[in-house]
Amino acid sequence: MKKVKTVFKYIFLIILTLLFLFPLIYMLIGSLMPNEEIVSMLDFSKETYKSIKLIPDAFTLDQFYQVFFRRAQYLLKFWNSVIITFPTVIGQVVVSSLAAFAFAKLRFPFRDKLFFVYIVLLILPLQVTLVPNYIVLDNLKLLNSFLSVILPGTFSAFGICLLRQCIKYIPDASIEAARIDGASYFRIFTGIILPQIRGGLITLTLLCFIDSWNAVEQPLIYFSDRSMYPLSIGLADIGNSDYGIIFACGVMFMIPPLLIYLYGERDIESPFTTSDKL
Template structure:
């Protein structure tokens, strides 16, 4: 009974992927006919078939050769995602090391502030982000999306849990041997905290690759839009190409997920295995 329930749950989770793969192999007429009830705005339900009546790769061909906007948005997504991840490497990792290994004035309050900001959705921070970005004259530039993403607090929290697990005795032994704080960070902290760093970067890649609200709020020029903005532009004539674009958009996310699965599992355990309120209380 349990196996049947888990199998049914797995099927429900995988059905959208099957839906996309099937739709991407349908011809334009078949896809439009199946989705007529949606695009016509009338009553009834959309129909669907597991196997296309006449399978074709036409949607993929049209997307690759006749849709230049797709590639522009794809590279915009790459630029935004890579820019955010590089910025997080430069800022989040040292911040996590500082919170994990040092005690300084206002340490507890600052870490609690990080936790509060981590719990806030984008909608809460959107107005303040907009005012700061406009004051910096970054509106309608990729910097308007990249800059707030660089200072996301989630990577700091995840990486900090792994840095805390490094034995203090190991660091003290390194200091006795004459190692400076910088050498300890690069030679001990980074190698031993690699699992947390990679898991945080994988989570942030998935979030940045699929972000939608930030580009909608801060980017007005279509040539700057990421690939996530391509999907809402769906009509009965472009349904097949939209399915094919969704499949292509899934590939980088799936590759990153599979490549970092082991580290991602450890990161999720660190995130959900440590109560933020208890951690904040221990930082004093």
């Protein structure tokens, strides 16, 4: 009976895994198909698939050849994504870790009330803050520049809440001992706090990277110059490009988040494993 249960469990998990992996597999296969073969699978009149082939009739690297050598606009969009994402991630990690340390270990007036405001900000969906952000950025003359997406992403409440949960469980005794020895708060932060929240930092880096890398709404609204659009918008513009090239761009687009995940896979900590009653 236990064996049967185990078998069913594994079958269920395998089916679920295949369901989740199917779009990724289809994208990889589609990037190796000629464009004509991809189009032959589609029924444009009913906007559905006539058939789905997972084994192409003819393998070709022409799509990658087009993306890497002949159509530089996709490479430029990739670098736009890099320009938007990397400063946002670095900024958010630095700002969030410092702010989380203050909220978790330092005592100042209205600390808990201010943190409650950050929790409320977490609950607000992005779309609610788009218009107020637009007005602020317009007044700061930052519209149509990369800073219009980088700055709001850098000062995000999510990272502060995540890292506060990690820092909260570091014993106060170690901080007090360091204070007695004459260490400054910055020295305590870099010498005691940062090494112990490494998992949280990597988790924040990965989540922030994925969020910024896939950003579509903010660049669409804050950039009027189409040459500044990141590749996430280029991929969404599927109607104006060859399908095979979109698949190849998708593969290229997938590589940086995959590398970051592979780098930090072992160190990722779930924020839910150390829960706190607020």
